Amino acid sequence: MFESLIKAAKVNPPFSNPFYAKCESLLPVNETRTIAAANAAETTSCEYGSAKYYALCGFGGILSCGITHTAVVPLDLVKCRIQVDPAKYGNIFSGFKVTIKEDGKAGLTRGWAPTFIGYSLQGLGKFGFYEVFKITYSNLLGEENTFLWRTSLYLAASASAEFFADILLCPMEAAKVKIQTSAGYANTLRECIPKMIKEEGMSSDAITGYR
Template sequence: MAENSKKGTGTDNARAIVPDRDLGIPQFTTTDYGAFFLADVVKTRIQVDPALARQSLLSGGRYIVSKEGAGALLTGFGPTAVGYLVQGGAKFAGYEYWKKALVEAVGGQKEAVKYRTAIYLGGASIAEFFADILLTPLEATRIRLVSQRNYASGLVTGFTRLTREEGIRGLYAGFLPILCKQIPYAIGQFTVNELCHEIVFRSMSEETRRSLTSTSKLTISLGSGIIAGFAAAILSQPADTLLSQINKGHGPEGSMAYRLRVLAQQAGFRGLFAGLGPRMVMTAGLVSGQFLLYGIIRDALGAPHGIEIHKETSK
Protein backbone atom coordinates (compact mmCIF):
# COMPACT_ATOMS: atom_id res chain seq x y z
CA MET A 1 0.00 0.00 0.00
CA ALA A 2 1.47 3.30 -1.08
CA GLU A 3 1.91 5.82 1.64
CA ASN A 4 0.66 9.34 1.14
CA SER A 5 3.63 11.66 1.29
CA LYS A 6 1.58 14.73 0.56
CA LYS A 7 -1.06 14.88 3.24
CA GLY A 8 0.01 12.72 6.16
CA THR A 9 -2.11 10.96 8.79
CA GLY A 10 -3.80 12.24 11.90
CA THR A 11 -0.68 11.33 13.81
CA ASP A 12 1.24 12.78 10.93
CA ASN A 13 -0.85 15.90 10.69
CA ALA A 14 1.58 17.09 13.27
CA ARG A 15 4.13 16.36 10.54
CA ALA A 16 2.02 17.40 7.59
CA ILE A 17 1.19 20.66 9.30
CA VAL A 18 4.53 21.01 11.00
CA PRO A 19 5.16 24.64 11.88
CA ASP A 20 8.36 26.45 11.14
CA ARG A 21 10.77 25.19 13.77
CA ASP A 22 11.48 28.65 15.14
CA LEU A 23 7.74 29.04 15.71
CA GLY A 24 6.89 25.54 16.99
CA ILE A 25 9.67 24.41 19.31
CA PRO A 26 9.55 27.31 21.80
CA GLN A 27 5.91 26.43 22.51
CA PHE A 28 7.08 23.30 24.39
CA THR A 29 10.21 24.02 26.37
CA THR A 30 11.96 21.94 29.00
CA THR A 31 10.22 24.10 31.58
CA ASP A 32 6.83 23.19 30.09
CA TYR A 33 7.56 19.47 30.27
CA GLY A 34 8.86 19.90 33.80
CA ALA A 35 5.48 21.43 34.68
CA PHE A 36 3.68 18.47 33.10
CA PHE A 37 5.80 16.07 35.15
CA LEU A 38 5.09 17.94 38.37
CA ALA A 39 1.38 17.85 37.54
CA ASP A 40 1.66 14.06 37.21
CA VAL A 41 3.37 13.75 40.61
CA VAL A 42 0.73 15.88 42.33
CA LYS A 43 -2.05 14.06 40.47
CA THR A 44 -0.73 10.68 41.67
CA ARG A 45 -0.43 11.87 45.26
CA ILE A 46 -4.02 13.23 45.18
CA GLN A 47 -5.20 9.80 44.07
CA VAL A 48 -3.39 7.79 46.76
CA ASP A 49 -3.22 10.16 49.73
CA PRO A 50 -6.53 10.81 51.57
CA ALA A 51 -5.10 14.07 52.97
CA LEU A 52 -4.93 15.42 49.41
CA ALA A 53 -8.23 14.06 48.14
CA ARG A 54 -9.91 17.47 47.96
CA GLN A 55 -6.87 19.46 46.88
CA SER A 56 -6.37 21.18 43.54
CA LEU A 57 -3.14 20.96 41.54
CA LEU A 58 -1.78 24.16 43.08
CA SER A 59 -2.88 23.57 46.66
CA GLY A 60 -1.83 19.92 46.47
CA GLY A 61 1.63 20.90 45.29
CA ARG A 62 1.96 23.44 48.09
CA TYR A 63 0.86 20.85 50.66
CA ILE A 64 3.48 18.33 49.47
CA VAL A 65 6.25 20.93 49.55
CA SER A 66 5.25 22.15 53.01
CA LYS A 67 5.20 18.63 54.46
CA GLU A 68 8.02 16.90 52.56
CA GLY A 69 10.09 19.58 50.86
CA ALA A 70 10.43 20.57 47.21
CA GLY A 71 12.45 17.42 46.45
CA ALA A 72 9.27 15.35 46.82
CA LEU A 73 8.04 16.79 43.51
CA LEU A 74 10.92 15.09 41.68
CA THR A 75 10.11 11.65 43.08
CA GLY A 76 9.57 9.11 40.32
CA PHE A 77 11.25 11.16 37.60
CA GLY A 78 13.49 8.29 36.43
CA PRO A 79 10.77 5.67 35.87
CA THR A 80 8.48 8.27 34.34
CA ALA A 81 11.08 9.45 31.84
CA VAL A 82 12.32 5.98 30.87
CA GLY A 83 8.93 4.26 30.99
CA TYR A 84 7.04 6.74 28.89
CA LEU A 85 9.95 7.22 26.50
CA VAL A 86 9.96 3.50 25.71
CA GLN A 87 6.19 3.16 25.79
CA GLY A 88 5.62 6.29 23.72
CA GLY A 89 8.03 5.22 21.01
CA ALA A 90 6.49 1.76 20.83
CA LYS A 91 2.97 3.22 20.76
CA PHE A 92 3.55 5.75 17.99
CA ALA A 93 5.45 3.30 15.82
CA GLY A 94 2.94 0.56 16.59
CA TYR A 95 -0.01 2.76 15.67
CA GLU A 96 1.48 3.50 12.27
CA TYR A 97 2.19 -0.20 11.73
CA TRP A 98 -1.19 -1.52 12.81
CA LYS A 99 -3.14 1.20 11.04
CA LYS A 100 -1.36 0.31 7.79
CA ALA A 101 -1.98 -3.40 8.40
CA LEU A 102 -5.68 -2.79 9.03
CA VAL A 103 -5.97 -0.59 5.93
CA GLU A 104 -4.50 -3.41 3.86
CA ALA A 105 -6.80 -5.93 5.56
CA VAL A 106 -9.97 -4.10 4.48
CA GLY A 107 -8.84 -3.80 0.88
CA GLY A 108 -6.79 -0.65 0.55
CA GLN A 109 -6.70 3.06 1.30
CA LYS A 110 -9.88 4.00 -0.58
CA GLU A 111 -11.94 1.22 0.98
CA ALA A 112 -10.55 1.98 4.43
CA VAL A 113 -12.22 5.41 4.50
CA LYS A 114 -15.53 3.67 5.28
CA TYR A 115 -13.97 1.88 8.24
CA ARG A 116 -11.63 4.63 9.38
CA THR A 117 -12.99 4.99 12.93
CA ALA A 118 -12.75 1.25 13.54
CA ILE A 119 -9.22 1.31 12.13
CA TYR A 120 -8.21 4.17 14.41
CA LEU A 121 -9.66 2.36 17.43
CA GLY A 122 -8.11 -0.98 16.50
CA GLY A 123 -4.71 0.41 15.61
CA ALA A 124 -4.49 2.44 18.81
CA SER A 125 -5.63 -0.45 21.01
CA ILE A 126 -3.28 -3.06 19.57
CA ALA A 127 -0.30 -0.71 19.60
CA GLU A 128 -1.01 0.26 23.21
CA PHE A 129 -1.30 -3.37 24.34
CA PHE A 130 2.22 -4.20 23.23
CA ALA A 131 3.63 -0.90 24.45
CA ASP A 132 2.17 -1.54 27.90
CA ILE A 133 4.13 -4.76 28.25
CA LEU A 134 7.21 -2.51 28.31
CA LEU A 135 5.64 0.21 30.45
CA THR A 136 4.02 -1.74 33.30
CA PRO A 137 7.12 -2.63 35.38
CA LEU A 138 8.42 0.94 35.20
CA GLU A 139 5.02 2.39 36.01
CA ALA A 140 4.79 0.10 39.06
CA THR A 141 8.20 1.40 40.18
CA ARG A 142 7.13 5.02 39.65
CA ILE A 143 3.98 4.62 41.73
CA ARG A 144 5.95 3.04 44.58
CA LEU A 145 8.49 5.88 44.56
CA VAL A 146 5.79 8.54 44.56
CA SER A 147 3.41 6.94 47.06
CA GLN A 148 6.06 5.57 49.50
CA ARG A 149 8.41 8.43 50.26
CA ASN A 150 11.48 6.37 51.28
CA TYR A 151 10.88 3.32 49.11
CA ALA A 152 14.11 3.72 47.10
CA SER A 153 16.51 6.37 45.83
CA GLY A 154 15.62 6.11 42.16
CA LEU A 155 14.69 3.99 39.15
CA VAL A 156 17.37 1.31 39.42
CA THR A 157 17.13 0.79 43.17
CA GLY A 158 13.33 0.96 43.10
CA PHE A 159 13.07 -1.51 40.24
CA THR A 160 15.59 -3.82 41.91
CA ARG A 161 13.77 -3.76 45.24
CA LEU A 162 10.39 -4.40 43.65
CA THR A 163 11.79 -7.29 41.60
CA ARG A 164 13.59 -8.81 44.59
CA GLU A 165 10.66 -8.56 47.00
CA GLU A 166 7.72 -9.31 44.71
CA GLY A 167 9.11 -10.76 41.48
CA ILE A 168 7.29 -10.77 38.15
CA ARG A 169 3.95 -10.80 39.94
CA GLY A 170 4.74 -7.49 41.63
CA LEU A 171 6.11 -5.91 38.47
CA TYR A 172 2.99 -6.83 36.50
CA ALA A 173 0.40 -6.53 39.28
CA GLY A 174 -0.92 -3.45 37.53
CA PHE A 175 -0.97 -4.84 33.99
CA LEU A 176 -4.75 -5.24 33.78
CA PRO A 177 -5.54 -1.81 35.24
CA ILE A 178 -2.82 -0.20 33.14
CA LEU A 179 -4.40 -1.71 30.04
CA CYS A 180 -7.75 -0.36 31.22
CA LYS A 181 -6.09 3.03 31.61
CA GLN A 182 -3.78 3.21 28.61
CA ILE A 183 -6.00 1.72 25.92
CA PRO A 184 -8.75 4.34 26.46
CA TYR A 185 -5.94 6.92 26.68
CA ALA A 186 -4.55 5.83 23.31
CA ILE A 187 -8.03 5.76 21.79
CA GLY A 188 -8.63 9.33 22.91
CA GLN A 189 -5.15 10.40 21.86
CA PHE A 190 -5.11 8.99 18.32
CA THR A 191 -8.77 8.68 17.33
CA VAL A 192 -9.86 12.11 18.56
CA ASN A 193 -6.77 13.72 17.02
CA GLU A 194 -7.52 12.08 13.67
CA LEU A 195 -11.18 13.12 13.79
CA CYS A 196 -10.35 16.71 14.79
CA HIS A 197 -8.03 17.08 11.83
CA GLU A 198 -10.65 15.55 9.56
CA ILE A 199 -13.32 18.00 10.72
CA VAL A 200 -11.01 20.97 10.20
CA PHE A 201 -9.77 19.88 6.77
CA ARG A 202 -13.25 18.93 5.59
CA SER A 203 -14.30 22.55 6.07
CA MET A 204 -11.53 23.78 3.74
CA SER A 205 -11.02 23.64 0.02
CA GLU A 206 -7.93 21.83 -1.22
CA GLU A 207 -6.49 25.17 -2.30
CA THR A 208 -6.99 26.67 1.16
CA ARG A 209 -5.42 23.64 2.76
CA ARG A 210 -2.35 23.86 0.55
CA SER A 211 -1.90 27.55 1.32
CA LEU A 212 -2.18 27.39 5.10
CA THR A 213 0.27 29.63 6.91
CA SER A 214 2.65 28.29 9.54
CA THR A 215 0.58 29.95 12.25
CA SER A 216 -2.62 28.29 10.96
CA LYS A 217 -0.92 24.91 10.78
CA LEU A 218 0.39 25.29 14.30
CA THR A 219 -3.05 26.30 15.57
CA ILE A 220 -4.72 23.27 13.96
CA SER A 221 -2.08 20.87 15.24
CA LEU A 222 -2.06 22.21 18.78
CA GLY A 223 -5.84 22.57 18.94
CA SER A 224 -6.41 19.01 17.80
CA GLY A 225 -3.77 17.73 20.21
CA ILE A 226 -5.26 19.62 23.15
CA ILE A 227 -8.76 18.27 22.47
CA ALA A 228 -7.32 14.76 22.06
CA GLY A 229 -5.46 15.21 25.34
CA PHE A 230 -8.63 16.18 27.17
CA ALA A 231 -10.40 13.13 25.73
CA ALA A 232 -7.51 10.84 26.66
CA ALA A 233 -7.46 12.12 30.25
CA ILE A 234 -11.21 11.78 30.78
CA LEU A 235 -11.47 8.30 29.22
CA SER A 236 -8.56 6.89 31.20
CA GLN A 237 -9.03 8.68 34.54
CA PRO A 238 -10.99 5.97 36.45
CA ALA A 239 -8.47 3.26 35.61
CA ASP A 240 -5.58 5.64 36.34
CA THR A 241 -6.96 6.13 39.87
CA LEU A 242 -7.37 2.37 40.35
CA LEU A 243 -3.85 1.76 39.04
CA SER A 244 -2.42 4.10 41.65
CA GLN A 245 -4.36 2.29 44.37
CA ILE A 246 -3.31 -1.18 43.18
CA ASN A 247 0.36 -0.27 43.02
CA LYS A 248 0.18 1.14 46.54
CA GLY A 249 -1.16 -2.20 47.77
CA HIS A 250 -4.72 -1.08 48.46
CA GLY A 251 -7.72 -3.31 48.00
CA PRO A 252 -8.66 -6.82 49.14
CA GLU A 253 -6.95 -10.08 48.30
CA GLY A 254 -8.21 -11.97 45.28
CA SER A 255 -8.14 -11.74 41.52
CA MET A 256 -7.23 -8.45 39.88
CA ALA A 257 -10.73 -8.08 38.45
CA TYR A 258 -12.22 -8.53 41.94
CA ARG A 259 -9.81 -6.03 43.49
CA LEU A 260 -10.59 -3.48 40.80
CA ARG A 261 -14.32 -3.88 41.31
CA VAL A 262 -14.07 -3.46 45.08
CA LEU A 263 -11.76 -0.46 44.82
CA ALA A 264 -14.07 1.16 42.28
CA GLN A 265 -17.05 0.65 44.59
CA GLN A 266 -15.13 2.10 47.52
CA ALA A 267 -13.97 5.13 45.54
CA GLY A 268 -17.32 5.94 43.98
CA PHE A 269 -17.73 8.23 40.99
CA ARG A 270 -16.19 11.23 42.72
CA GLY A 271 -13.20 9.25 43.96
CA LEU A 272 -12.50 7.69 40.57
CA PHE A 273 -12.18 11.16 39.06
CA ALA A 274 -10.08 12.64 41.87
CA GLY A 275 -7.11 14.48 40.36
CA LEU A 276 -8.75 14.86 36.94
CA GLY A 277 -8.08 18.61 36.76
CA PRO A 278 -4.29 18.46 37.01
CA ARG A 279 -4.24 15.37 34.82
CA MET A 280 -6.18 17.12 32.06
CA VAL A 281 -3.70 20.00 32.16
CA MET A 282 -0.78 17.59 31.97
CA THR A 283 -2.31 15.38 29.28
CA ALA A 284 -3.43 18.18 26.97
CA GLY A 285 0.09 19.59 26.95
CA LEU A 286 1.77 16.23 26.57
CA VAL A 287 -0.44 14.94 23.77
CA SER A 288 -0.26 18.12 21.70
CA GLY A 289 3.48 18.33 22.29
CA GLN A 290 3.99 14.68 21.40
CA PHE A 291 2.26 15.03 18.05
CA LEU A 292 4.11 18.24 17.27
CA LEU A 293 7.57 16.96 18.16
CA TYR A 294 6.90 13.54 16.64
CA GLY A 295 6.23 15.23 13.33
CA ILE A 296 9.29 17.46 13.52
CA ILE A 297 11.59 14.54 14.35
CA ARG A 298 10.10 12.28 11.69
CA ASP A 299 10.58 15.00 9.07
CA ALA A 300 14.13 15.66 10.24
CA LEU A 301 14.92 11.95 9.86
CA GLY A 302 13.38 11.87 6.39
CA ALA A 303 10.84 9.22 7.42
CA PRO A 304 7.76 8.76 5.18
CA HIS A 305 4.34 10.00 6.18
CA GLY A 306 1.75 7.44 7.23
CA ILE A 307 -1.46 6.54 5.45
CA GLU A 308 -4.29 9.08 5.51
CA ILE A 309 -7.84 7.73 5.45
CA HIS A 310 -9.77 10.90 6.24
CA LYS A 311 -13.10 11.52 4.60
CA GLU A 312 -12.58 14.60 2.48
CA THR A 313 -16.24 15.74 2.25
CA SER A 314 -19.34 15.56 4.43
CA LYS A 315 -21.35 13.78 1.71
Protein backbone atom coordinates in the same frame (compact mmCIF):
# COMPACT_ATOMS: atom_id res chain seq x y z
CA MET B 1 31.10 -24.23 -29.28
CA PHE B 2 32.92 -24.01 -32.62
CA GLU B 3 29.64 -23.91 -34.54
CA SER B 4 28.56 -20.80 -32.68
CA LEU B 5 31.91 -19.13 -33.37
CA ILE B 6 31.64 -19.97 -37.07
CA LYS B 7 28.11 -18.53 -37.24
CA ALA B 8 29.27 -15.36 -35.49
CA ALA B 9 32.21 -15.04 -37.92
CA LYS B 10 29.87 -15.35 -40.91
CA VAL B 11 27.58 -12.63 -39.60
CA ASN B 12 30.44 -10.29 -38.75
CA PRO B 13 33.79 -11.26 -40.35
CA PRO B 14 36.52 -10.34 -37.88
CA PHE B 15 38.97 -9.12 -40.52
CA SER B 16 36.63 -7.05 -42.69
CA ASN B 17 35.56 -4.47 -40.16
CA PRO B 18 35.81 -5.65 -36.55
CA PHE B 19 34.30 -2.44 -35.13
CA TYR B 20 31.10 -2.66 -37.17
CA ALA B 21 28.13 -4.36 -35.59
CA LYS B 22 25.48 -5.89 -37.79
CA CYS B 23 22.25 -5.76 -35.85
CA GLU B 24 20.18 -7.90 -38.19
CA SER B 25 18.29 -10.55 -36.30
CA LEU B 26 19.14 -14.16 -37.03
CA LEU B 27 15.58 -15.17 -36.20
CA PRO B 28 12.57 -14.04 -38.20
CA VAL B 29 10.26 -11.63 -36.42
CA ASN B 30 6.84 -13.05 -35.64
CA GLU B 31 4.47 -10.26 -36.62
CA THR B 32 1.42 -12.00 -35.15
CA ARG B 33 2.72 -12.31 -31.60
CA THR B 34 0.95 -10.09 -29.07
CA ILE B 35 1.88 -9.33 -25.48
CA ALA B 36 -0.86 -8.34 -23.05
CA ALA B 37 -0.68 -7.24 -19.43
CA ALA B 38 -3.40 -7.57 -16.83
CA ASN B 39 -5.26 -4.34 -16.22
CA ALA B 40 -5.72 -4.12 -12.46
CA ALA B 41 -8.05 -1.46 -11.16
CA GLU B 42 -6.46 0.95 -8.71
CA THR B 43 -8.07 0.55 -5.31
CA THR B 44 -7.43 1.87 -1.82
CA SER B 45 -7.73 -0.05 1.43
CA CYS B 46 -10.43 2.30 2.64
CA GLU B 47 -11.89 5.67 1.82
CA TYR B 48 -10.34 8.67 3.58
CA GLY B 49 -12.66 9.89 6.31
CA SER B 50 -14.84 6.78 6.28
CA ALA B 51 -15.86 4.79 9.34
CA LYS B 52 -13.38 2.08 8.37
CA TYR B 53 -10.62 4.69 8.12
CA TYR B 54 -11.32 5.95 11.65
CA ALA B 55 -11.53 2.39 12.94
CA LEU B 56 -8.14 1.48 11.47
CA CYS B 57 -6.56 4.61 12.94
CA GLY B 58 -8.03 3.76 16.33
CA PHE B 59 -6.80 0.19 16.09
CA GLY B 60 -3.33 1.50 15.33
CA GLY B 61 -3.54 3.57 18.50
CA ILE B 62 -4.53 0.52 20.54
CA LEU B 63 -1.48 -1.37 19.30
CA SER B 64 0.85 1.59 19.72
CA CYS B 65 -0.15 2.65 23.23
CA GLY B 66 -1.58 -0.47 24.86
CA ILE B 67 1.30 -2.80 24.06
CA THR B 68 4.13 -0.34 24.70
CA HIS B 69 2.81 0.87 28.08
CA THR B 70 2.13 -2.69 29.21
CA ALA B 71 5.69 -3.65 28.28
CA VAL B 72 7.12 -1.12 30.76
CA VAL B 73 4.77 -1.94 33.67
CA PRO B 74 7.66 -3.09 35.93
CA LEU B 75 9.44 0.22 35.47
CA ASP B 76 6.21 2.18 35.98
CA LEU B 77 5.42 0.22 39.14
CA VAL B 78 8.79 0.99 40.72
CA LYS B 79 8.50 4.63 39.68
CA CYS B 80 5.08 4.99 41.35
CA ARG B 81 6.27 3.30 44.53
CA ILE B 82 9.32 5.55 44.76
CA GLN B 83 7.04 8.58 44.44
CA VAL B 84 4.68 7.33 47.16
CA ASP B 85 7.31 6.03 49.61
CA PRO B 86 10.79 7.33 48.71
CA ALA B 87 12.22 6.37 52.10
CA LYS B 88 11.41 2.70 51.56
CA TYR B 89 12.15 2.28 47.88
CA GLY B 90 14.92 4.85 47.45
CA ASN B 91 16.15 4.80 43.87
CA ILE B 92 15.21 2.68 40.89
CA PHE B 93 17.69 -0.10 41.68
CA SER B 94 16.70 -0.49 45.32
CA GLY B 95 13.07 -0.13 44.25
CA PHE B 96 13.34 -3.20 42.05
CA LYS B 97 15.23 -5.06 44.79
CA VAL B 98 12.64 -4.34 47.49
CA THR B 99 9.73 -5.15 45.20
CA ILE B 100 11.17 -8.52 44.16
CA LYS B 101 12.04 -9.35 47.77
CA GLU B 102 8.50 -8.62 49.01
CA ASP B 103 6.34 -9.69 46.07
CA GLY B 104 8.59 -11.89 43.97
CA LYS B 105 9.28 -11.41 40.28
CA ALA B 106 5.58 -11.76 39.51
CA GLY B 107 5.00 -8.68 41.63
CA LEU B 108 6.65 -6.56 38.96
CA THR B 109 3.65 -7.18 36.70
CA ARG B 110 1.16 -5.84 39.23
CA GLY B 111 -1.24 -3.47 37.50
CA TRP B 112 -0.71 -4.75 33.97
CA ALA B 113 -4.44 -5.23 33.25
CA PRO B 114 -5.60 -1.65 33.95
CA THR B 115 -2.49 -0.41 32.17
CA PHE B 116 -3.27 -2.38 29.02
CA ILE B 117 -6.98 -1.53 29.01
CA GLY B 118 -6.52 2.12 29.96
CA TYR B 119 -3.77 2.94 27.51
CA SER B 120 -5.45 0.96 24.75
CA LEU B 121 -8.49 3.20 25.22
CA GLN B 122 -6.25 6.25 25.30
CA GLY B 123 -4.50 5.15 22.11
CA LEU B 124 -7.86 4.58 20.47
CA GLY B 125 -8.83 8.12 21.39
CA LYS B 126 -5.52 9.68 20.44
CA PHE B 127 -5.30 8.24 16.96
CA GLY B 128 -8.99 7.95 16.15
CA PHE B 129 -10.19 11.29 17.52
CA TYR B 130 -7.20 13.08 16.02
CA GLU B 131 -8.31 12.09 12.54
CA VAL B 132 -11.92 12.98 13.36
CA PHE B 133 -11.03 16.46 14.61
CA LYS B 134 -8.51 17.05 11.84
CA ILE B 135 -11.09 16.40 9.15
CA THR B 136 -13.81 18.27 11.05
CA TYR B 137 -11.70 21.40 11.54
CA SER B 138 -10.49 21.18 7.95
CA ASN B 139 -14.07 21.17 6.67
CA LEU B 140 -14.90 24.17 8.86
CA LEU B 141 -11.91 26.21 7.65
CA GLY B 142 -12.11 25.35 3.97
CA GLU B 143 -9.38 24.06 1.69
CA GLU B 144 -7.36 27.28 1.39
CA ASN B 145 -7.36 28.15 5.10
CA THR B 146 -6.61 24.54 5.98
CA PHE B 147 -3.40 24.74 3.97
CA LEU B 148 -2.42 28.16 5.35
CA TRP B 149 -3.13 27.22 8.97
CA ARG B 150 -2.29 23.53 8.77
CA THR B 151 0.15 23.55 11.71
CA SER B 152 -2.37 25.22 14.01
CA LEU B 153 -5.05 22.85 12.75
CA TYR B 154 -2.92 19.80 13.57
CA LEU B 155 -2.21 21.24 17.03
CA ALA B 156 -5.89 21.90 17.71
CA ALA B 157 -6.88 18.45 16.49
CA SER B 158 -4.26 16.70 18.62
CA ALA B 159 -5.18 18.74 21.73
CA SER B 160 -8.87 17.95 21.27
CA ALA B 161 -8.12 14.26 20.79
CA GLU B 162 -5.86 14.13 23.84
CA PHE B 163 -8.56 15.71 26.02
CA PHE B 164 -11.05 12.94 25.32
CA ALA B 165 -8.39 10.22 25.24
CA ASP B 166 -7.26 11.08 28.77
CA ILE B 167 -10.86 10.91 30.01
CA LEU B 168 -11.00 7.33 28.71
CA LEU B 169 -7.73 6.57 30.51
CA CYS B 170 -8.57 8.08 33.92
CA PRO B 171 -10.58 5.24 35.56
CA MET B 172 -8.03 2.59 34.64
CA GLU B 173 -5.14 4.83 35.70
CA ALA B 174 -6.75 5.34 39.11
CA ALA B 175 -7.17 1.59 39.54
CA LYS B 176 -3.59 0.95 38.41
CA VAL B 177 -2.13 3.36 40.95
CA LYS B 178 -4.15 1.84 43.80
CA ILE B 179 -3.09 -1.68 42.86
CA GLN B 180 0.57 -0.70 42.60
CA THR B 181 0.95 1.63 45.58
CA SER B 182 -1.74 0.74 48.17
CA ALA B 183 -0.50 -2.34 50.00
CA GLY B 184 -3.27 -4.85 50.70
CA TYR B 185 -5.92 -2.88 48.80
CA ALA B 186 -6.27 -5.18 45.77
CA ASN B 187 -4.07 -7.41 43.68
CA THR B 188 -6.08 -7.51 40.47
CA LEU B 189 -8.36 -5.25 38.46
CA ARG B 190 -11.36 -7.50 39.23
CA GLU B 191 -10.83 -6.89 42.92
CA CYS B 192 -9.99 -3.21 42.64
CA ILE B 193 -12.88 -1.76 40.60
CA PRO B 194 -15.76 -3.19 42.71
CA LYS B 195 -13.99 -2.10 45.88
CA MET B 196 -13.48 1.43 44.58
CA ILE B 197 -17.13 1.69 43.53
CA LYS B 198 -18.36 0.29 46.85
CA GLU B 199 -16.23 2.64 48.93
CA GLU B 200 -16.42 5.83 46.89
CA GLY B 201 -19.25 5.44 44.36
CA MET B 202 -19.35 5.61 40.59
CA SER B 203 -18.93 9.40 40.44
CA SER B 204 -16.02 9.56 42.86
CA ASP B 205 -12.72 11.16 41.99
CA ALA B 206 -11.06 7.75 42.22
CA ILE B 207 -13.32 6.32 39.51
CA THR B 208 -13.34 9.34 37.22
CA GLY B 209 -9.63 9.94 37.80
CA TYR B 210 -9.88 13.71 38.17
CA ARG B 211 -8.32 13.71 41.61
